[in-house]
Amino acid sequence: MQGSSHDDVRRHNLSVVLRLVHRSGAASRSQLTKVTGLNRSTIAALVAELVERGLVIEREPSSTNQVGRPSPIVSVSEQVVALAVNPEIDAVTIGIVGLDGQVHRRVRYPTDRSPSVLEAVNIAAAVIDGMRGELDAKFTVVGIGVAVPGLVRAHDGLVRHAPHLGWVDEPLAEMLEAATGYPVLAANDASLGAMAERFFGAGQGITDLIYLNGGASGIGGGMIVGGVPAGGIGGYAGEFGHTRVSDSDRVDSAGIRGTLEAEVTRSELLDVLGLAGADVDELEQALLASTSPAVRAEVNRQIDHLAVALAGAINILNPQLVVLGGFLAALLAVDADRLRAAVGSHSLGAAFGTVRLSAAELGANLLMIGAAELAFEGLLDDPAALPAAPAPAQGA
Amino acid sequence: MQGSSHDDVRRHNLSVVLRLVHRSGAASRSQLTKVTGLNRSTIAALVAELVERGLVIEREPSSTNQVGRPSPIVSVSEQVVALAVNPEIDAVTIGIVGLDGQVHRRVRYPTDRSPSVLEAVNIAAAVIDGMRGELDAKFTVVGIGVAVPGLVRAHDGLVRHAPHLGWVDEPLAEMLEAATGYPVLAANDASLGAMAERFFGAGQGITDLIYLNGGASGIGGGMIVGGVPAGGIGGYAGEFGHTRVSDSDRVDSAGIRGTLEAEVTRSELLDVLGLAGADVDELEQALLASTSPAVRAEVNRQIDHLAVALAGAINILNPQLVVLGGFLAALLAVDADRLRAAVGSHSLGAAFGTVRLSAAELGANLLMIGAAELAFEGLLDDPAALPAAPAPAQGA
DNA sequence: CCGATTTGTGGCGTTCTGCAACGTATCACG
DNA sequence: CGTGATACGTTGCAGAACGCCACAAATCGG
Structure with missing residues (x-):
């Protein structure tokens, strides 16, 4: 079932318009014509159908500061x-x-x-x-x-x-x-999380990104490859936490030795800071405020191991952006330069040259x-x- | 320009039909109707256009052993x-x-x-x-x-x-x-190579695969993610050879330490075998024939390092198939069980359980x-x- | 040789989009 | 405050492509 017919065209165009207003938040009808390449009359018909279905609403434009007849603003229904x-x-x-x-x-x-x-x-x-x-x-x-x-x-x-x-x-x-x-x-x-950051957070408009999240219980991740969320054949893709980063004997939650999740942990950061429990923001503040050499050494150790895993993923996937969430974002905040340098030393110039490292934006x-x-x-x-x-x- | 119109439907349907006969080699018109879900008359029109353009040819069916009117066989033009x-x-x-x-x-x-x-x-x-x-x-x-x-x-x-x-x-x-x-x-x-193996070799019909090739000068790779060749943002994706697999000081061609390409090399296999130069088939035969403990030890060392890189990629990408080419296929031929076991010990059960390891099929x-x-x-x-x-x- | 089955063929209707002409709302300028 | 320019919505019409239907053709089984 790969052929397409009239129904598919209509469905596809409705889908495109709804996606656009879903992601951009709001757009004028004239903007929609430009972005989609469709005719004004077609956009009018598509928007009318979406309005009738209760999916979007049209409202009068506020002030365009443009000559010409103002174009109604199309936005998603709040219902x-x-x-x-x-x-x-x-x-x-x-x-x-x-x-x-x-x-x-x-x-x-x-x-x-x-x-x-x-x-x-x-x-x-x-x-x-x-x-x-x-x-x-x-x-x-x-x-x-x-x-x-x-x-x-x-x-x-x-x-x-x-x-x-x-x-x-x-x-x-x-x-x-x-x-x-x-x-x-x-x-x-x-x-x-990768999908959310891609559409509504740090990765807007980006087609190839990796997202790594550091939580209390480990490190997980997701990725967008060629604009499409990559799930793998069974939806199990994105397990960056079990990438091998050293020859040490530390084991992760799956019993695998020397992995990112075994070396880079939130609990060790809390331990060296002497904190019992802290949310991500408190942890980040504590790390930034600390002047202890022991804290610094632990942070550096974790950054260096994180860099190995990131570099491996960058070499393989050549993404435009790496988004770090949870306590990994805290590591980035403490010493972005060290992380960048360490990633660079383990990765190929061409792939590393175009990649950006940034913190997640969407929080809770x-x-x-x-x-x-x-x-x-x-x-x-x-x-x-x-x-x-x-x-x-x-x-x- | 994301909207689609009539032209796009026609283009898309022509594309689908041509792709099908390109990949399957030949198909009857009735098979095309079933696979595409399009109407008989539509398929007839599409095939007629492709014939007129000299892209495909129609020939009379040989023997179908089926009741009903035989359907012409559509195949790609040899020109x-x-x-x-x-x-x-x-x-x-x-x-x-x-x-x-x-x-x-x-x-x-x-x-x-x-x-x-x-x-x-x-x-x-x-x-x-x-x-x-x-x-x-x-x-x-x-x-x-x-x-x-x-x-x-x-x-x-x-x-x-x-x-x-x-x-x-x-x-x-x-x-x-x-x-x-x-x-x-x-x-x-x-x-x-990944694309070729996917469509015409070991990976036919598979949507998520990793391909690693071992050549004289190093290890390269490619992948298909969700049915689409993944090139990354600049086309640099697939550099599995620079994945870190150990803490050793060996460096690869890019100067990075402890990587797959640094540890797993064709020249070391040739050295331990005492061969000066050999093509891939000769190397594989020599490895299979050898009973030397030194050869065996070197093979095991390389297999274990290869397994780390493969496991990392499998954890991240959750593919259905891993295709090994060049001298990596020889390593697989010598001891597939060891490689499989080693990959298993470094990867997650869910992703590992569904993956197949196989040798490339297309050769020269x-x-x-x-x-x-x-x-x-x-x-x-x-x-x-x-x-x-x-x-x-x-x-x- | 005949019926059942499957598929090609040709005409017709439906649907959706593009196009062109006209109407309308805004801005700039005098 | 009025006029022209500009940009956009609106409407009617034409074209293109596909699905549907009826009929014809080719094969198999008895």
Whole structure:
């Protein structure tokens, strides 16, 4: 089924227009004609259909400072939202995220211990039930996206292995779907983070990027290759944490020796600083403020190991941008020059010359936006699939 | 320019049909309808246009053993060819490759020393001039593809850095275009090898694969991610040879320490075998025949280092298949079990469980097919762009 | 030799986009 | 404050491509 016909053209064009306003936030109709290369009349028809389906709204232009008739501004409807769910070892976070990227609500439900799948599903379902009044009154929900800290099979949302949560082969998506009635998609949290940063954070407009996140329990990552999120054959791609960076005997959570995750850890930074627990911002501040040689030595050690892994990934993938999140961003903040130099010494000039290293921008909303994006994907691919929501006019 | 219109539908459908017969070799019209999902009448019209343009031919079916009216077999025209050029340290190889993947001719022009860009271009142009009688008489040439052992900028074929040839920032494509009059595209040899193996070798039908080639001068690689050749932002992707695999002080050709290319070399295998020079097949035979403990130890050492690099790539990319070419295929042939076990010990279960390791299949034709594929790319993307070649019927 | 099955062929209708002409809203200038 | 220039929306029409349908053709099985 690779051929295309009229339906596909229409679907594709609707998809392109909706994606554009989804990512740019708002655009005039004339801008849409320029970007898409489509005719004015075609854009008018496409936008009209999207308006009728309740996906976008048109409003009068404010002040263009341009000669000529002003063009209506097209922006995404604020009613269309997705639900985002992110189970972690100490909490389950649930959010309402608009198609415009806005996080309307974020609820963190702490748990005493690492939740089982059933507990996570029940918590999510209960919180969503609590929101249902608000959801039914104000929003159209397209579905649920789940960001899982582990390996997730792409097509059906089966959690193959989430080591920190202790989940193995759990049909998370299916269970949450049954519990809430909404369609559910799940994916690896770091892959979703990469996607979120790419579209709404540090990587806007970039086609080849690597994202590495340093969390309490390890290092995960995701990547965009040629403009497309790379999931690999089973959705398990992006495990940068298990790249070998030294011959040492330290083992990581998977029992592999000398890996990035074995050498570069948040807990060791906290230990050398003498901190018990700290969030990412506090850790970064403490590192920047510290003058202790021991702290400095540990930071340098971790930076040097991180550089090996980054250089390897850069040599292989030749990305335009490397985005660091979590405590890895703190390492970058402390000594960007050292990290850059170390990466350079392990990588090829041509690939290294064009790469930028930067910190993640989205902070606490990162996974909410990424998970929601997963849920929006289907709508963006085929805006006409959803039944026209608010006003089922007979013209459709 | 992301919108699509009628022209794009037609172009896309022509492209799909031509790609199918290009890769499958031949297919009946009814098979094309099934695979593409298009209507019989549409397929008939598309095939008719491709026939008129001289790109495919229709022939009567031989014996179907099926009830019903037999469907004509559509196959690629044997007249349509691309030229393939591959400069190396000791020779320049030029080939004529058909759109059906057949290598009509392969000429290896040995050189006394590593050729300069100008010398390589002159050799290629001279050989092509010698072929011109044959080309003009029998073939339609769509262009030239060059497989370069080095980093090549994708969009204009500038050779950024080919260390073994000693080339830096050489406008190879431009020069060869001026010397021959044919459009020229250039890319990294290993990337083209990956593409060739994917479509015509060990990786048929596979969407995520890694290809590593071991040559006299080092290790290069290429990959297919999500069905698309991944070139990175500048076309420099795939440099697996510079992945760090140990803490040793051995340096590779780029001066980086402890890398795959520093640890795993063809020359060390030849040394331990006591061979002066040998081609890949001889090397493999010698390794398989040897019972020397020293040889075995060296093979094991190289296999273990290779495994680290492969495991890292597998963790990051989660491919379905890893294809090994050159002397790396010989290592696989000697002890596939050891390599598999070693890769397994450095990689994550989920990603490792689904990956297959196999040897390259295309041998000496690999880069000819890969380079030609590069030249065919434009034609496959838009079969209507080329002016109708043999019979400029007024119906067009 | 005949029916069933599968597929090619040709005409028709549908759908979507592009184009051109006209209407409209804004800015610049006097 | 009015006029021209500019840019854009709107509308009607034409063209292009595909799907559908009915009919013809070719093969196999009995």
